[in-house]
Amino acid sequence: MKKGAQLYEGKAKKVYATEDPELLIVSYKDDATAFNGLKRGTIEGKGVINNKMSNALMRMLEKRGVPTHFVEELNDRETLVKKVSIVPLEVIIRNISAGSFAKNYGVEEGIVFDAPTIEFSYKNDALGDPLINEYHALALKLATPKEIETIKRYAFKVNEELKKFWLSSGVTLVDFKLEFGRLSDGKIVLADEISPDTCRLWDSATGKKLDKDRFRRDLGGVEDAYREIMDRLEKNIEEA
Ligand code: TMP
Numbered sequence: 001m002k003k004g005a006q007l008y009e010g011k012a013k014k015v016y017a018t019e020d021p022e023l024l025i026v027s028y029k030d031d032a033t034a035f036n037g038l039k040r041g042t043i044e045g046k047g048v049i050n051n052k053m054s055n056a057l058m059r060m061l062e063k064r065g066v067p068t069h070f071v072e073e074l075n076d077r078e079t080l081v082k083k084v085s086i087v088p089l090e091v092i093i094r095n096i097s098a099g100s101f102a103k104n105y106g107v108e109e110g111i112v113f114d115a116p117t118i119e120f121s122y123k124n125d126a127l128g129d130p131l132i133n134e135y136h137a138l139a140l141k142l143a144t145p146k147e148i149e150t151i152k153r154y155a156f157k158v159n160e161e162l163k164k165f166w167l168s169s170g171v172t173l174v175d176f177k178l179e180f181g182r183l184s185d186g187k188i189v190l191a192d193e194i195s196p197d198t199c200r201l202w203d204s205a206t207g208k209k210l211d212k213d214r215f216r217r218d219l220g221g222v223e224d225a226y227r228e229i230m231d232r233l234e235k236n237i238e239e240a
Pocket of ligand 1: 092098099100101175176177197198199200
């Protein structure tokens with residue numbers, strides 16, 4: 001599939017048109033940002049890892065009944081995806097307290113929840129992606145009631161499948177962020193990416209952080225952590 005005009009450049013990816021109006025090419029960059037773009041940096045090799053990890057996990061999720069935008073990995077950094085209109089919600093699932101949950105509610109990190117939580121942020125950089133509930137999402141007409149039900153069902157299913165997969169790789173899935181999109185026929189599919197940029201992944205034995213928190217919090221060893229989590233995935237993904 002030939003790469004056409006660049007349609008969009010985000011913080012971590014670029015998006016290109018193709019000759020097929022229903023398909024796009026995403027290209028993963030090594031650029032990293034945090035705190036709504038305030039902190040900027042580069043994580044050498046991140047684009048390749050996020051591209052391959054996201055594709056491998058989406059392929060697995062498709063097999064388990066979660067529809068995704070994934071079509072075909074084109075090369076190390078580029079993937080052919082179905083064109084969607086993104087539902088402007090960041091859907092966050094948490095299994096263990098960390099990050100903004102720990103900060104907002106005044107608890108330590110590492111508390112294991114009895115059941116996963118779900119929350120929504122309004123995807124709007126100018127407003128700093130404010131936390132909203134389902135009623136706000138409906139009032140703002142970001143999605144229909146039926147779409148929100150579908151998104152919640154898929155998000156919890158993704159959590160069950162990812163939790164199981166990472167556990168088998170010696171990794172604890174703490175929390176993650178998903179984005180969904182609508183195909184031209186209105187069908188909801190999982191879009192964006194699933195990577196160490198969008199998940200918190202802790203080594204089950206040592207608690208070592210193997211995700212973007214190493215960059216956000218200046219913990220060092222960022223590149224090594226991305227390589228290590230990718231190695232873990234590659235050892236287990238064939239059987240998954
Ligand atoms: P949080 O604890 O900072 O709210 O983050 C929850 C999860 O969402 C965590 O796995 C990191 C991910 N995340 C993103 O993918 N993009 C973002 O812009 C933010 C703030 C978090």
